[in-house]
Amino acid sequence: MTTVNELQQKSAKLREFFDQYLPYERPSPVLADFVRVQHELMWGGVWLADGLDLKLRSFATITAQCINGYDFGVEHQVRTGLTVGITSQQIKGIFIQLLFYAGVPATVAGLRIAQQVIDERAEWKSADVALNVAWLNEIEDMLKQGKTLRIQNWGRPADQEIENSLARQMVPEAAGMVDGYYFGQVWARSDLNPRERMVCILAALMCRGHLKQLKRHVGYALDAGLNQKEICQVFAQAGWYRGWPCVEDALEQANEVFKERGVQGR
Amino acid sequence: MTTADELAQRAQDFGKYLPAQSPLPAISPDYSQIQVPLMWGGIWQVPGLDLKLRSFATISAQCVNGWDFGLQHQIKVGLTMGMTPQQIKGIFIQLLFYAGIPATVFGLLQAQRVINEREEWKAADVPLETDWLDTVEEKLQRGREIRRQHWGDRANREIEGSLAQRMVPEASDIVDGYNFGEVWARTDLSPRERMVCVLAALMSRGQWKQLRQYIGYALDLGLNPKEICQVFSQAGWYRGWPHVEDALEEARAVFAERGV
Numbered sequence: 253m254t255t256v257n258e259l260q261q262k263s264a265k266l267r268e269f270f271d272q273y274l275p276y277e278r279p280s281p282v283l284a285d286f287v288r289v290q291h292e293l294m295w296g297g298v299w300l301a302d303g304l305d306l307k308l309r310s311f312a313t314i315t316a317q318c319i320n321g322y323d324f325g326v327e328h329q330v331r332t333g334l335t336v337g338i339t340s341q342q343i344k345g346i347f348i349q350l351l352f353y354a355g356v357p358a359t360v361a362g363l364r365i366a367q368q369v370i371d372e373r374a375e376w377k378s379a380d381v382a383l384n385v386a387w388l389n390e391i392e393d394m395l396k397q398g399k400t401l402r403i404q405n406w407g408r409p410a411d412q413e414i415e416n417s418l419a420r421q422m423v424p425e426a427a428g429m430v431d432g433y434y435f436g437q438v439w440a441r442s443d444l445n446p447r448e449r450m451v452c453i454l455a456a457l458m459c460r461g462h463l464k465q466l467k468r469h470v471g472y473a474l475d476a477g478l479n480q481k482e483i484c485q486v487f488a489q490a491g492w493y494r495g496w497p498c499v500e501d502a503l504e505q506a507n508e509v510f511k512e513r514g515v516q517g518r
Numbered sequence: 519m520t521t522a523d524e525l526a527q528r529a530q531d532f533g534k535y536l537p538a539q540s541p542l543p544a545i546s547p548d549y550s551q552i553q554v555p556l557m558w559g560g561i562w563q564v565p566g567l568d569l570k571l572r573s574f575a576t577i578s579a580q581c582v583n584g585w586d587f588g589l590q591h592q593i594k595v596g597l598t599m600g601m602t603p604q605q606i607k608g609i610f611i612q613l614l615f616y617a618g619i620p621a622t623v624f625g626l627l628q629a630q631r632v633i634n635e636r637e638e639w640k641a642a643d644v645p646l647e648t649d650w651l652d653t654v655e656e657k658l659q660r661g662r663e664i665r666r667q668h669w670g671d672r673a674n675r676e677i678e679g680s681l682a683q684r685m686v687p688e689a690s691d692i693v694d695g696y697n698f699g700e701v702w703a704r705t706d707l708s709p710r711e712r713m714v715c716v717l718a719a720l721m722s723r724g725q726w727k728q729l730r731q732y733i734g735y736a737l738d739l740g741l742n743p744k745e746i747c748q749v750f751s752q753a754g755w756y757r758g759w760p761h762v763e764d765a766l767e768e769a770r771a772v773f774a775e776r777g778v
Contacts, residue, residue, distance in 0.1 A: 259562050321584060351552065355758040357580065357588030359549065360542060367545045382547055391520040417758075418766035423751040429520070429560040429761060433552050441548075461724055462760040464767075 256292055260272070261297030266515045270335055278421035283315050284361045287518055296493045304485035306336045312486045314346055315455035316493040318356050326362060330369045340370045340380035352434045383443055393508045398435025405439070405446045406472040413468060423463035454483065455490035458502040467505040480515055525559030532558045536596045567748035572716050576594050577609055578718035579615050579753040581625045582617050588756070589625065593632045602642035603633045608706035609715055615697040616719040623659070646706055654695045661698025668709045669738040676731060713739055717746065718753035721765040730768040743773055
């Protein structure tokens with residue numbers, strides 16, 4: 253049995269940690285009920301559920317907020333992310349990754365907001381150094397490198413699925429360039445590890461409701477080493493910020509994949 | 519073999535369409551290293567869809583996205599490519615029926631702001647001469663005729679048998695009357711341009727069944743399969759690449775049914 257009292261205590265502990273950095277709205281007569289629900293349910297409950305560490309929760313949440321598109325929400329979660337120890341370069345890395353899932357303006361808005369937040373504190377600012385990246389010149393080489401990385405992270409069946417995508421068949425020029433840059437350059441970057449990238453992808457596909465593609469990527473997430481519980485927790489975490497019905501839809505896909513692969517959901 | 523250098527060169531040639539210096543290279547040089555060649559040098563310049571139609575698709579996607587800076591930027595790109603201020607406004611009037619009121623209001627406000635930035639755009643911003651019909655029945659009648667002309671009888675049957683027509687008939691008559699009988703009758707945009715906006719809007723909102731219907735109408739209207747696919751890759755780059763895959767699935771099904 254979980255009591256509200258327990259949730260309040262957990263929430264207070266977590267908020268104490270965040271309070272160093274996060275400007276909180278204090279309960280006002282107007283907001284009192286909302287704040288109470290938020291504190292108990294979100295900070296004391298969703299964020300502290302077992303099975304997914306705080307940093308990965310933060311990756312999922314930033315992604316959901318980026319797709320939601322409310323400036324204040326992205327700003328708040330970028331600050332939260334920096335507070336739980338995500339580096340300035342990793343924050344920017346999330347938005348570069350999302351260029352391929354949420355579209356140009358979501359990434360541009362995310363990067364701009366990230367820069368504003370990073371500039372707020374000297375320690376975040378000083379950690380904001382450009383990554384050393386080996387840029388390839390030939391699209392062919394990018395595609396080759398991307399294939400190697402895909403096979404490493406997700407395995408051969410996934411690689412085949414990507415190479416046979418409808419985009420590759422029906423808009424081959426654009427899809428070749430997109431896949432080249434995405435798998436060959438973005439996945440080669442050292443700012444985020446494959447598990448972190450995978451969390452962003454799952455959250456993004458769930459938030460936009462691409463359920464078929466989400467299903468495939470739940471499989472890739474298992475291949476990349478996330479366990480069932482972590483995958484489900486990514487959905488619960490991001491879904492709290494995008495809308496709870498998204499969780500149900502995503503879990504339906506996850507459940508099918510777990511059954512097909514013979515692994516247990518919980 | 520395509521190289522990143524070639525794409526960057528092409529992107530530079532494209533610079534005449536790009537109105538403002540971006541703050542992004544300073545924030546994330548890596549973002550620019552990817553985005554400039556891939557988008558301006560790559561996706562915008564794939565053969566099979568002309569630049570203006572790409573701009574219509576992009577403005578529609580940006581309108582659905584709802585980021586003011588993104589929409590303003592693309593309105594500038596559109597005007598620079600030779601769209602008229604009335605065409606820009608025409609896009610948002612068209613989208614009233616596919617993206618909802620606030621998207622249209624938001625679009626028109628952004629458009630006016632951008633148009634007022636330059637004398638030549640402002641001077642060209644004159645209202646359209648429109649002959650408004652008096653009754654909803656007349657509008658429906660003209661709408662039916664326009665649909666028959668552009669999309670054929672099958673489309674007419676589908677639209678007249680829509681669930682909205684059956685289940686919310688009063689509202690639906692008025693909406694269809696204004697959309698097909700007034701907006702599609704306007705001279706600011708051509709039917710091809712309108713269709714590109716509609717395809718981009720339905721894709722961006724993920725309305726897959728209705729997208730499938732409209733892919734058929736786009737073929738009826740004379741857009742070819744390559745153009746339709748390119749509308750999706752263009753708009754999808756701004757809305758999120760997974761939308762392209764979902765849209766192409768619908769397109770493939772329609773192309774197969776029609777044997778194209």
